[in-house]
Amino acid sequence: MIRPDADLLLDIVDLHATVAxxxxxxxxxxxxxxxxxxxVMGRNGSGxxxxSKVLAGHPAYSVTAGSVRYRGSDLLDLDPEQRARIGLFLGFQYPVEIPGVSNLEFLRVATNARRGELGKEELDTFAFEDVVRDRLKVVQMDAAFLERSVNEGFSGGEKKRNEILQMALLEPVVAILDETDSGLDIDALRIVAGGxxxxxxxxxxxxxxxxxxRLLDVITPDFVHVMAAGRILRTGGKELALELEERGYDWVDQELAVLEVA
Amino acid sequence: MVVSSRLADRAVNDAWARRLLSHLPVPSGELEAVQVRGREALIRQSLPSRRQEDWRFTDLTPLKALDPLSLNPLTAAVGSSLPSAGWPAPAPGSLRLWLDGRSDPLAGQTLPPGLSRLSSDDLHQALGRSLAGCDCEQHWPVELNQATVSHCLALRVSGVIAETLELVCVADAQHTLRPVRVLLLLEEKASLEVLQVQLGSGASLSSLVVEAQLGRQAHLLHGLLALGEAEACFLGHLAVEQASESRFRSVMASRGWALSRFEPRITQRDGAAHTELKALQLAERDQLADTHSQVRFLGPDGALEQLHKAIAADQGHSVFNGAVAVPRQAQRTNANQLSRNLLLSDQARIDTKPQLEIVADDVRCTHGATVSRLQADQLFYLQSRGIDAATASRLLRRGFCQEVLRDFPAAAAVWNPLQRLMVEA
Structure with a gap:
């Protein structure tokens, strides 16, 4: 939903970043x-x-120039956990398995960290179970997954559902979903997109x-950006995604070549 | 120069065992023959040295620091090792026995149906068989145990036992040598959970030798919680022979020993059995924690799941050697071994080595080893959910332990394994 007068939540300006x-x-x-x-669409390696990792504050990436403002204040100054607490969420492409840490407890500690920031009281184990059982419905997830270790032995689809469950609990202001569709069959894709x-x-x-x-068949974007070589090359509406699907990414390369010469 | 230091070393090592033997009482009792055998072996063999491949990384200084002239296997179980002295009450549904290596823990006890004491004849026939079957009957720690132990807890398991058998051994007096010997014979389809708690403090030596034979479709879960303090040393051998379709699970956690050496050795006599080995060992201060495991498949279709975890902090040294033998007849073996290590200081040291001897060609054997600080990707994942770095690190360290501890028999809960094994940052 595009409203020109809506609050500016995230403002990325001339962002440069390096890894190693x-x-x-x-x-x-x-x-x-x-x-x-x-x-944001683009080939592998387009950046x-x-x-997504730079926005979430991954320590392996260094910002070398530019700025990111989140609801008007500097985001890049904050630790990853502070970014999450004020409402930034990253859905991982490859959610990490953490054997031995119970999914239920992980979700509770994370939810309480966010609630603390919002001035809400902490949920104890029992109160949290009620909340989480309600949120499970968003991704049609079985409560048995709460008793297991975080993502341990989960299938690709189950891991992605667990990501969306976390999103449902943390109620972020800006959610960045990194390749949430990769590795999902069509049913899992519908469930995740529905969430x-x-x-x-x-x-x-x-x-x-x-x-x-295919993700954009089930989640309709207001804006589509095409990324290549670390920049956003073109921005359009959802029809741009269809054009990409039809023409492939080759024209992006040509456009990029023109740009590089210029 | 080197030669002379070797000779000196050898002399010290020989003297240690001889001095220990010099003050032991004359062999007697039901294990007289075992004692004789062990003592003769100790006279022949000197203490293991780092020139032996199996002991290459294992510095026995803490053991040699125990005065062999004072170590006494006959020290009576003193007050603190008795049930009244503030030990946690056994979990409901568990049968606690106190082992001291010389008195009969079954005296005055009623065993549940399906569990019975082995007759003297059966004992003598079965004793040592699994040690031989697992090729460790001549290991020095085993001979030390044989030389000094005067009682063996020997049980036949002939059904599914609902109770957990909890075996507690405490070496808490100065100069205590506490040799414990256990023999378990599981008949076809029998099932048992055992929890062994070994506690050591002061200048003491705890020696444990457990033998188990699993019949077809038998199931044994063996938990070993070994907690030491100060100069206390622990030497443990677990020799298990499995018939086909049997299932053996070992869960071990150790912490606090100046020196601990644990050797689980499993032989699948005909393959087609399931073995699961899980361990968590901690080496802090200047402690040495060492596990040498060996699993042999003597027939096809066997399976192994092994997870060995270690945490080394301060100047601690952790050693893991995981031998897996898959000879020609062991086709379609499926063996997975993983060694995961957490290094919490720059001065700590970790030596980890898989040792796969695979001759059969149609097998699936995987092994892997990781040594790391807390895993950066896990830490970032938790932080990206609003969890601060300190809490995330605590969750991860706890999770690291829980992955092993959760598999202990439920009866272990009264000993608070997590609180005892968890390293504070």
Missing amino acids: DQPILKGVNLSIRAGEIHA KSTL VNQLATPDNATLLITHYQ
């Missing part, structure tokens, strides 16, 4: 307002996953990072 001294992001500009769903759609409100925003159009 290798420049990956080379001047990303992107503004996201409340109520909007954005999709789209790096963008994302349910959680979208006029007050929050979603940034989908994806390689394929």
Whole structure:
């Protein structure tokens, strides 16, 4: 939903970032307002996953230039946990398995960290169980997954559902979903997308990072951005995704070549 | 120069055992023959040295620091090792026996149906068989146990036992040598859970030798919680022979010993059995924690799941050697071994080595070893959910332990294994 007067939630200006001294992001500009769903598309290596990790504060990435403002204040100054507490969420492409740490307890500690920031009281084990059982419905997940270790032995689809469950519990302001569709069969994709759609409100925003159009068949973006060589090359509506699907990414390379010469 | 130091070393090592033997009482009692055998072996063999491949990383200084002239296997179980002295009450549904290596823990006890004491004839026939079957009957720690032990807890298991058998051994007086010997014969389809708690403190030596034979479709879960303090040393051998379709699970956790050496050795006599080995060992201060495991498949279709975890902090040294033997007849063996290590200081040291001897060609054997600080990707994942770095690190350290501890028999809960094994940052 595009409303020009909606609050500016995330404002990325000329963002440059490196990993292991290798420049990956080379001047990303992107503004996201409340109520909007954005999709960033691009080939492997275009920098789209790096963008998501830089926003979440992954320690392996260094920002070398540019700025990111979250609801008007500097985001890049904050530790990863502070970013999460104030409402930034990263859905991982490869959710990490943590043997020995119970999923239920992990979800409770995370939820309470976010609640503390919002001035809400902590949930004890019993109160939390009620909340989480309700939220499980968003992703049609079995309560048995709560008793297991975080993501341990989960299938690809179960891991992604667990990500969306976390999103449902943390109620982020800006959710960045990194290749949430990868490795999902069509049923799992529908469930995951259904969860994302349910959680979208006029007050929050979603940034989908994806390689394929098929996620965008089930989640309709307001804006589609095409990323290549660490920059956003083109921005359009959902029809841009269809065009990409039809023409492939080759024209992006040609456009990039023109740009590089210039 | 080197030669002379070797000779000196050898002399010290020989003297240690001889001095220990010099003050032992004359062999007697039901294990007289075993004692004689062990003592003769100790006279022939000197203490293991780092020139032996199996002891290459294992510095026995803490053991040699125990005065062999004072170590006494006959020290009576003193007050603190008795049930009244503030030990946690046994979990409901568990049968606690106190082992001291010389008195009969079954005296005055009623065993549940399906569990019975082995007759003297059966005992003598079965004793040592699994040690031989697992090729460790001549290991020095085993001979030390044989030389000094005067009682063996020997049980036949002939059904599914609901009670957990909890065996507690305490070596808490100075100069205590506490040799414990256990023999378990599980008949076809029998099932038993055992929890062994070994507690040691002061200048003491705890020596444990457990033998188990599993019949077809038998199931044994063996938990070993070994907690030491100060100069206390622990030497343990677990020799298990499995018939086909049997299932053996070992869960071990150790902490606090100046020196601990644990050797689980499993032989699948005809393959087609399931073995699961899980261990968590901690080496802190200047402690040495060592596990040498060996699993042999003597027939096809056997399976092994092994997870060995270690935490080394301060100047601690952790050693793991995981031998897996898959000879030609062991086709379609499926063996997975993983060694995961957490290094919490720059001065700590970890030596980990898989030792796969695979001759059969149609097998699936995997092994892996990781040595790391807390895993950065796990830490970031938790932080990205709003969990601060200190809490995330505590969750991860706890999770690291829980992955092993959760498999202990439920009866272990009264000993609070997590609180005892968890390292504070």
